[in-house]
Amino acid sequence: MVITRRDFLTTAAASAGAAMTPELAHAQHEHEHQAVPSDPALRVKALESLLVEKGLVDRAALDALVDAYEHKIGPRNGARVVARAWVEPAYKARLLVDANDAMAEFGFISRQGDRILVVENTPTVHNLIVCTLCSCYPWAVLGLPPVWYKSAPYRSRAVIDPRGVLREFGLELGDEVQVRVWDSTAELRYMVLPERPAGTEGLSEEDLAALVTRDAMVGVAKVAFPPLKGNHERHS
Amino acid sequence: MNGIHDMGGMQDMGPVRYEKGEPVFHAPWESRVLAMVLATFAWHKWNLDAFRHTREVLPPEDYLRLSYYEQWFLGLRDLLARRGLVATAELESGVPAPGTPKATPPLTADQIYPAALSTRIHAQRDLQVSARFRVGQQVRARNINPVGHTRLPRYARGRLGTIYRDHGVFVFPDTHAHFLGENPQHVYSVRFAARELWGAQASEKDCVYIDMWDNYLDPA
Numbered sequence: 528m529v530i531t532r533r534d535f536l537t538t539a540a541a542s543a544g545a546a547m548t549p550e551l552a553h554a555q556h557e558h559e560h561q562a563v564p565s566d567p568a569l570r571v572k573a574l575e576s577l578l579v580e581k582g583l584v585d586r587a588a589l590d591a592l593v594d595a596y597e598h599k600i601g602p603r604n605g606a607r608v609v610a611r612a613w614v615e616p617a618y619k620a621r622l623l624v625d626a627n628d629a630m631a632e633f634g635f636i637s638r639q640g641d642r643i644l645v646v647e648n649t650p651t652v653h654n655l656i657v658c659t660l661c662s663c664y665p666w667a668v669l670g671l672p673p674v675w676y677k678s679a680p681y682r683s684r685a686v687i688d689p690r691g692v693l694r695e696f697g698l699e700l701g702d703e704v705q706v707r708v709w710d711s712t713a714e715l716r717y718m719v720l721p722e723r724p725a726g727t728e729g730l731s732e733e734d735l736a737a738l739v740t741r742d743a744m745v746g747v748a749k750v751a752f753p754p755l756k757g758n759h760e761r762h763s
Numbered sequence: 764m765n766g767i768h769d770m771g772g773m774q775d776m777g778p779v780r781y782e783k784g785e786p787v788f789h790a791p792w793e794s795r796v797l798a799m800v801l802a803t804f805a806w807h808k809w810n811l812d813a814f815r816h817t818r819e820v821l822p823p824e825d826y827l828r829l830s831y832y833e834q835w836f837l838g839l840r841d842l843l844a845r846r847g848l849v850a851t852a853e854l855e856s857g858v859p860a861p862g863t864p865k866a867t868p869p870l871t872a873d874q875i876y877p878a879a880l881s882t883r884i885h886a887q888r889d890l891q892v893s894a895r896f897r898v899g900q901q902v903r904a905r906n907i908n909p910v911g912h913t914r915l916p917r918y919a920r921g922r923l924g925t926i927y928r929d930h931g932v933f934v935f936p937d938t939h940a941h942f943l944g945e946n947p948q949h950v951y952s953v954r955f956a957a958r959e960l961w962g963a964q965a966s967e968k969d970c971v972y973i974d975m976w977d978n979y980l981d982p983a
Binding site for chain 2: 567568572573574575580581582583584585588589590591592595596597599600601604636637639640641642657660662666674675678679682683684685686687689690696706707709710711712713714715
């Protein structure tokens with residue numbers, strides 16, 4: 528008999544429920560009751576209306592937050608930082624020592640803001656970013672994380688089988704390369720400084736920035752030149 | 764807690780599903796959930812650690828089944844009720860209880876711009892707290908199994924590592940998530956050899972860096 532993960536979890540949850548105090552069992556029941564969203568859009572709309580009516584949130588502020596993360600804060604921020612680090616060695620040195628300070632000059636990061644650390648890829652070191660416990664991600668420079676970054680397959684395997692995960696992304700690393708995985712368990716956010724691809728010596732900082740992808744700054748890809756056709760990322 | 768959220772090292776979760784040209788949000792309601800979660804933080808009735816914990820206490824089968832923003836939505840409702848911003852009856856009816864005065868939202872649209880949003884977590888503290896460890900020192904992650912919130916992943920417990928960097932002083936999530944105080948202490952980047960974590964199947968060269976609070980470590 529094949530027992531699927533879902534069967535196993537259902538059984539496990541049922542036995543956990545059986546061992547609970549009435550209070551906990553009730554709390555769990557409440558969760559389960561809540562966890563059946565008939566129509567998320569309607570339920571979310573109802574909550575927003577309630578919060579606005581109570582004066583707990585300002586609808587214009589919600590709109591501004593959505594606009595910021597949809598249109599203003601995204602991987603183009605990080606790409607500009609990477610391109611500058613490639614063309615200015617002094618900037619790169621500052622970036623690796625104090626990323627907030629170095630990024631502040633672009634205007635999307637506060638010097639006193641939440642801490643960002645930049646880790647550098649070289650021919651013998653490859654860095655990979657993950658958050659095994661939730662979904663920590665350098666929002667300020669990369670925007671909101673993609674679904675795969677927050678998903679169980681990536682979070683579970685990035686630490687135990689980083690080379691296998693990278694292979695799924697089409698990146699095969701040789702034995703001479705050390706893989707460093709950064710598990711974002713605290714309030715520090717990591718970004719990878721990818722290697723500058725060969726053949727880009729004549730490109731301007733702006734053209735270089737256009738080559739840099741979100742995936743390369745998470746560490747699941749390298750920066751390609753010339754850029755890959757049908758690059759699977761949206762260049763926002 | 765040893766919950767389903769603590770996924771590092773689990774196997775058989777399937778391949779990574781990559782979506783080409785993935786949009787920032789997959790439906791408008793997702794963006795509204797994100798915005799409500801961020802805006803309600805401005806009331807300072809809870810903190811990011813407490814919010815994270817709301818996802819961790821979801822029943823495991825729900826955690827795996829629900830989408831990310833569905834989890835956020837449930838977490839927000841939970842904190843709104845538990846921390847007294849909204850009554851449970853109001854959540855059910857969808858209308859404010861009669862006679863309740865209207866509040867003034869602490870977060871307004873003019874406060875929202877990228878540089879301001881880059882300081883949303885506020886977990887670092889400018890305090891003189893002595894560090895228990897120094898860079899280069901060998902440490903062992905404690906074998907703790909608290910039933911509440913912790914940021915010490917299971918796969919590192921009991922393992923031997925080396926202090927790579929001292930990040931400074933930060934609030935301690937294990938107490939902060941439960942509103943039991945900030946308990947500020949040093950956080951370090953600790954380097955673990957992949958083989959120390961996973962045995963001989965791991966590459967000899969590779970390593971995992973985990974950020975760890977003073978309270979998660981013992982001298983080795």
